[in-house]
Amino acid sequence: MISAEYEQEYWPTIQNAIDLLLTQSIGHRGLVSFENVYSCVYKCVCKNYSERLYHDLLFEVKIHWEKVNHELEVKAGQVLVKIFDSVLKQFESSLRGLIPLFTYMNRYLESRMDTDLRSELCRSFTSVLVDNHVNRVIGALEEAQLSAFTVPPSTVFSVVSGLYSLKREYVSLAPYIFAKYIPNVLPPMSVSELPLAVEETRMFQQNLIESGFSRGDQSKKRTGDSDILSKYYECFFPNSL
Structure with a gap:
């Protein structure tokens, strides 16, 4: 495979699938041809384009998350929490589509770079988007605790569990909010x-x-x-x- 072949034949198909998985409605997979994209990824890996494919993938998702990051900057309070919850759910949904598509590339990451695609995508998502808004989101949740059901408990649970799964260090920002929804986060009460x-x-x-x-x-x-x-x-x- 030459560079032009990758750029003109394989990458456009893969890129389109990435963009769709990042933006389409949760649970909807009808617009992505799994077999076609999976085949493109497989051929790229077999022809020693794994590393380039990996960097192109991370660059593509970073562009999308930077756009969402800017959209969140103008949100606050309950609105911020609601949209942030949707962003976390959309991220998890996109992972369920992206990781199977890039199975063969993931093997390259595990064998050559001692990592995996899920870890790399979570790390990128956290640094590009979540770290920039987590303090404001936690602040909105703390404010909501002062008035019952200002933010639905199901939404609080969704946000807290999503943050905890991305980075457990977030617990230190509001230990008692996390403790209400995540078992054994805090030591036993004295x-x-x-x-x-x-x-x-x-x-x-x-x-x-x-x-x-x-x-x-x-x-x-x-x-x-x-x-x-x-x-x-x-x-x-x-x-x-």
Whole structure:
């Protein structure tokens, strides 16, 4: 294969598939011919164009993510969180299409560069886009915690889990938000931290009440619950009653 053959015959087909996978609706694969693109990638790898294909792929996805990055710069608050959630989901969807298409190139990365395509794409996506907005997104989530359901819990979970899967260091930006949705993110709670946990629960319940949620019929509380709770506090907080 000569350079002109790669540039005129193989790369345009692969490039078109990349652009479609980065932008088309989640779950929709009808516009990409898997067999055709897979064959192009296979031929490029067999003819020693793996490295060039790898760099062209990363450059193509970087261009797309830089465009999305600029679009997010003008968003804020709940709107930012909602769009950022969509971007994370779109990224995961594109990975499910890109990685199978580049299976043969991925073997080259694993054998020659001691890495893999998923890791490289996640690293690029994180550095080009996520790192630029994660502090604002976390700030919007923290603000939303002050008022119940300002941002739907399902959206918060989606964003938090998406960030955690990309880079676990993001936990340090808002440990207690991550801990609400990711098991075992924080070390086990100590006895000294129980009063704070109780106060956070009380404030959350108060926010729910102020938002119009009723506490229901308190007469239906199980008999003996108050006694059990009193004994619990007597054990751990003998001076608080």
